Structure formats: structure tokens, C-alpha cells
Amino acid sequence: MKAEEASLITVHHLENSRSHRVLWLLEEIGVPYEVKLYARNPVTMLAPSALRAVHPLGKSPVIVDGAVTLAESGAIIEYLVEKNPASGMAPPRGTAEWVRYLYWLHFAEGTAMPPLLLKLVLDRIATVPPWPVRPIVAAVAHRAKDLVVAPRLAENLDLMEAELQRSTWFAGDVFSAADIQMSYPIEASAHRAGLDQRRPKLIAYLERIRERPAYRRAAERGGGVEMIG
Numbered sequence: 718m719k720a721e722e723a724s725l726i727t728v729h730h731l732e733n734s735r736s737h738r739v740l741w742l743l744e745e746i747g748v749p750y751e752v753k754l755y756a757r758n759p760v761t762m763l764a765p766s767a768l769r770a771v772h773p774l775g776k777s778p779v780i781v782d783g784a785v786t787l788a789e790s791g792a793i794i795e796y797l798v799e800k801n802p803a804s805g806m807a808p809p810r811g812t813a814e815w816v817r818y819l820y821w822l823h824f825a826e827g828t829a830m831p832p833l834l835l836k837l838v839l840d841r842i843a844t845v846p847p848w849p850v851r852p853i854v855a856a857v858a859h860r861a862k863d864l865v866v867a868p869r870l871a872e873n874l875d876l877m878e879a880e881l882q883r884s885t886w887f888a889g890d891v892f893s894a895a896d897i898q899m900s901y902p903i904e905a906s907a908h909r910a911g912l913d914q915r916r917p918k919l920i921a922y923l924e925r926i927r928e929r930p931a932y933r934r935a936a937e938r939g940g941g942v943e944m945i946g
Contacts, residue, residue, distance in 0.1 A: 736778030829902035
């Protein structure tokens with residue numbers, strides 16, 4: 718029993734964050750784990766400083782697996798999939814599906830998330846300054862969103878919608894870890910980037926992932942899934 722406890726993966730999980738994906742993956746592959754839950758600052762919505770004791774940047778997710786401490790959701794997902802090859806969470810290497818898997822696994826954070834985060838920042842900037850300068854700052858923020866952010870968001874959503882017209886999941890007709898990684902930017906797009914029924918494939922995708930038992934178990938253990946901002 719002690720040996721099993723020593724090998725248990727610990728997920729340092731920030732509430733309502735991308736680290737839900739790590740819990741979800743662990744539920745899908747059936748690997749035992751424990752959750753150390755951190756609450757956001759109710760005013761700033763930032764992660765608590767206690768996370769810096771786990772990783773110098775003080776961000777989540779972070780997993781501890783024996784002697785391994787690993788951050789970055791994409792790296793964690795790759796690590797867990799490689800460590801559990803029998804889980805079937807990645808297509809066979811060298812196949813066309815594997816190429817798609819690799820692309821979307823990295824598209825999520827490399828391309829999809831930056832404009833979503835920029836929109837969140839610009840939305841907040843527009844409301845923070847004191848009243849005398851707020852209209853000016855808000856006008857600049859809105860202009861930046863219209864000229865830079867909105868076109869990128871629309872392009873990304875169109876690309877994702879087109880990909881799901883090819884197959885049920887992002888790497889083909891079989892659910893994979895790429896779908897777990899892609900879930901967060903799509904959830905965020907529905908919350909703050911205008912994703913709606915005009916892109917029916919993405920809406921249907923959201924409905925499918927939310928119905929997965931492992932997704933629901935992860936949400937229960939991690940305290941729910943809500944977008945911030």
C-alpha cells in the first residue's frame with residue numbers, strides 16, 4: 718500500500734483553469750491521482766503565491782510524479798500519454814491521424830489561446846483606469862480588439878470548424894488527448910469569443926466532450942469548470 722501511495726501522481730490544480738484538462742486525461746486513462754486544489758484570489762483572480770513552492774512561476778497545472786515535477790499542460794499531456802501507451806490516447810506514430818494529433822495538440826496553446834488571452838486583457842484594461850482617462854483607454858482597447866484580435870479569433874474558429882467537418886474528433890474518428898487539449902480554447906471561445914450556433918460542428922463538439930463520463934468526474938474532483946473573464 719505504501720508503495721502505491723508513493724507512486725501516486727499529484728496534480729496541483731488551480732480552480733477554473735486549464736489544469737482541468739490534466740484531471741480529465743488522468744480520468745480517461747484510469748491512472749490514480751490526488752488533487753491539491755488552489756483557490757484564485759477573489760479580487761485579482763490570479764493564482765495564490767503558494768503555487769510558487771511547487772514551481773517557480775507559480776502557475777497551474779503542475780504534476781508531481783515521483784521525482785518528476787512538470788508544468789505546462791501540453792508537456793504534461795504528452796508525458797502522461799507517452800507513459801501510458803496502452804491508453805489509446807494518441808494515434809499510432811507515423812500515421813496521418815498522428816500528424817493531425819500533433820498539430821492540434823500544439824495549436825491549442827500556440828495559436829488558439831494567445832488572441833483569447835489578449836481579448837481578456839483588453840476587456841479588463843478598458844474598465845480599470847480612473848474615470849478621466851477611462852473613455853480614451855477603452856477606445857484604444859476596443860480599436861485593438863476590432864483590428865487585431867477579432868480577425869484572429871474568427872480565423873481560428875473557422876479553421877477548427879472546418880477540421881471538425883472532416884471527422885468527429887480533431888485527430889480523426891477516434892477521441893484522443895488532442896481533443897482534451899483543444900477543449901479549453903473552445904470552451905473559452907464559447908464564453909468570450911462569440912462561438913455560437915453559426916459554427917455547429919464546434920457547438921456539437923462541446924456537447925460531446927461535456928457528456929464524457931471522465932470529463933464529468935474530472936469536473937467533480939476539480940471543483941467544476943467555469944471560464945474566468
